[in-house]
Amino acid sequence: MRVTVLGCGASGGVPLLGCDCAVCHSPDPRDRRRRSSVLVEQGATRLLIDASPDLRAQLLDAQVTRIDAVLFSHAHADHCHGIDDLRLICRAMDTAVPAYGDAETLAELARRFGYAFEAKTTSWFRPALEPRTVNGPFAVAGATVRPFPQNHGPTMVTLGFRIGPFAYSTDVSDLDDDAFAALEGVETWVVDCQSIEPSYVHSHLERALGWIERVRPRRAVLTHMGHDFAYAALANRLPEGVEPGYDGLELVMEDGR
Numbered sequence: 001m002r003v004t005v006l007g008c009g010a011s012g013g014v015p016l017l018g019c020d021c022a023v024c025h026s027p028d029p030r031d032r033r034r035r036s037s038v039l040v041e042q043g044a045t046r047l048l049i050d051a052s053p054d055l056r057a058q059l060l061d062a063q064v065t066r067i068d069a070v071l072f073s074h075a076h077a078d079h080c081h082g083i084d085d086l087r088l089i090c091r092a093m094d095t096a097v098p099a100y101g102d103a104e105t106l107a108e109l110a111r112r113f114g115y116a117f118e119a120k121t122t123s124w125f126r127p128a129l130e131p132r133t134v135n136g137p138f139a140v141a142g143a144t145v146r147p148f149p150q151n152h153g154p155t156m157v158t159l160g161f162r163i164g165p166f167a168y169s170t171d172v173s174d175l176d177d178d179a180f181a182a183l184e185g186v187e188t189w190v191v192d193c194q195s196i197e198p199s200y201v202h203s204h205l206e207r208a209l210g211w212i213e214r215v216r217p218r219r220a221v222l223t224h225m226g227h228d229f230a231y232a233a234l235a236n237r238l239p240e241g242v243e244p245g246y247d248g249l250e251l252v253m254e255d256g257r
């Protein structure tokens with residue numbers, strides 16, 4: 001199994017427009033963060049998690065022209081406003097693409113991007129997405145996906161995803177026992193770490209490290225990072241087995257299908 005971090009930035013990306021801080025002016029390419037999204041490849045199966053506003057550039061860089069499905073963690077703009085770029089995927093594959101999310105997320109996507117769910121055939125002009133409501137574990141193109149709810153602030157729920165040896169937890173402020181059960185035995189975990197200071201809607205460094213200590217993955221990768229973090233300085237202060245993500249990072253693991 002191979003996972004590519006297509007983007008590991010917070011909602012505004014890094015550099016943040018108009019910001020004068022050192023990280024936003026860093027010459028290190030690992031400090032340039034597109035909005036968060038990952039590509040999961042298990043055998044011939046390719047799953048995209050979230051359609052960030054930077055999706056076109058992300059798919060070009062990763063040379064992705066086909067996917068078996070797109071999984072949405074939630075409907076915040078930084079996770080779905082690249083949805084229109086999926087029309088080129090549908091066009092290249094000449095088929096509709098299943099779009100998985102919880103009922104609330106799919107309803108919000110249908111409200112905001114109705115045209116993407118109405119198409120029966122592919123075209124240059126719009127994506128053709130087939131909504132698939134997630135109520136529990138599901139199989140897609142031979143891969144088994146175990147979704148688990150995560151708190152994203154006091155009023156919002158996002159889906160984390162466990163796929164074999166891999167798990168993805170973006171946009172999360174709290175994890176309950178069911179989430180920790182879903183994460184049990186995970187080999188590689190990509191997890192939200194937006195900032196240094198605590199946040200109501202996201203995980204911050206201390207919280208993320210606490211969760212990692214409890215989950216004990218072989219490898220933990222921080223994502224959804226804002227401009228608090230310079231890659232090199234952060235990498236130096238993290239415990240063994242924990243690292244900051246960067247755009248283009250490839251994570252390879254034994255296939256746990």
Ligand SMILES: [Zn+2]
Binds near residue numbers: 171
């Ligand atoms: Zn986000």
Ligand SMILES: [Zn+2]
Binds near residue numbers: 020
């Ligand atoms: Zn900045």
Ligand SMILES: [Zn+2]
Binds near residue numbers: 074076152171
């Ligand atoms: Zn969010």
